[in-house]
Amino acid sequence: MRSAGVQAKRTTRKRRDAQRFTAIDLFAGCGGLTSGLRAAGFDVLAAIEKDPNAAETYRANHANVRLYERDIRRISPRRVLRELGLRKGEMLDLVAGCPPCQGFTRLTEGSGRRDRRNGLVRQFLRFVRVIQPTVCMLENVPGLLTTPKGKRYFNELRHGLEEADYCLSYKIVELADYGVPQFRKRLVLLAARSEAIPIPNPTHRDPAQPGKSGQRPWKTVRDAIGGLPKPPLRSEVLSGKASPLYKWHYARDVAEVVRRRLEHVLGNGRRRSSLPPSLRLACHERRPDGYYDVYGVMDWNTPSPTITSGCTNVSKGRFGHPAEPRPVTAIEAAMLQTFPRSYRFKGSGLESVAAQIGNALPCRFAQVVGKAILKRLSSGA
Known part of the structure; x- marks a missing residue:
């Protein structure tokens, strides 16, 4: 306009x-x-x-x-x-x-x-x-x-x-x-x-x-983060048991029930709507049409959902990794925002860095x- x-x-x-x-x-x-x-x-x-x-x-x-x-x-x-x-x-x-x-x-x-x-x-x-x-x-x-x-x-x-x-x-x-x-x-x-x-x-x-001449297919999650190594968990990094290959490339720990939810949606449609009653939250039962993306996972072959300040937390959106039962890391989220892998993020912790990435x-x-x-x-x- x-x-x-x-x-x-x-x-x-x-x-x-x-x-x-x-x-x-x-x-x-x-x-x-x-x-x-x-x-x-x-x-x-x-x-x-x-x-x-x-x-x-x-x-x-x-x-x-x-x-x-x-x-x-x-x-x-x-x-x-x-x-x-x-x-x-x-x-x-x-x-x-x-x-x-x-x-x-x-x-x-x-x-x-x-x-x-x-x-x-x-x-x-x-x-x-x-x-x-x-x-x-x-x-x-x-x-x-x-x-x-x-x-x-x-x-x-x-x-x-x-x-x-x-x-x-x-x-x-x-x-x-x-x-x-x-x-x-x-x-x-x-x-x-x-x-x-x-x-x-x-x-x-x-x-x-169909598209116009010269237009290329959408970039996908695989294009952006498919080459990254599997990250350690944040608890492993904080305890000294593991070191991430790239700074901020570690995954947030999740509770056992959350891990089970992610394992289920990985093989059943990638959204929480596929969860059996035993894995659903009571608030989602009361409002099945609300916040439908939470506890979902990304698809390798499409663009990701919108990256927000909650991008490393699966309770904030469809921020599950497309192949592993875990949230995406801050570096994975940053690369979905097209920051180069070498970009240096500073801050008081993972939440701070995730907010910077999601707001960019x-x-x-x-x-x-x-x-x-x-x-x-x-x-x-």
């Missing part, structure tokens, strides 16, 4: 280095968006991240990026420009960000609780208004566009960008269609000067359906969108 920006007079600005396209990442998390933008060819100059664990991971992988480890609401965009050494008349090419989205999900929409993080969408707009980049990019859950609560914030953002003379493209896309080995629907918005940048066309497709934008998708933006910037349009 596109909307035309309101034409307004603005000052002509220039890029300091004609061959160097620059960006800042406003809600950096552990670095998924930054990783994708850098892979696309951007020079990410600065990032903002409030969470200390995510910030530690970000620094470990992007040491040359200036990181502001503070609440974005307390950061002046003019100060950021000044500290980056951008003088009057010099421009930043891209402002990108993935504001926290928990308040716009289908699980929280009906709760009636006020989530202060919802207002962070306004902080994105505040930075864009001051910095006036050539392009800005925002990613969020579909609920920002489809729920009543989300629509209010989205319309405020859209009108603000149009008033600032941006032309918009936005669309809800399936990230599996862009080479991410995971089903993950997201809203993407691109705003550019003079002319809208179309949302990139899918690069991958459901292999069971998959690097591969960020790279695809980054390349589309870079193509426009390189053309000078």
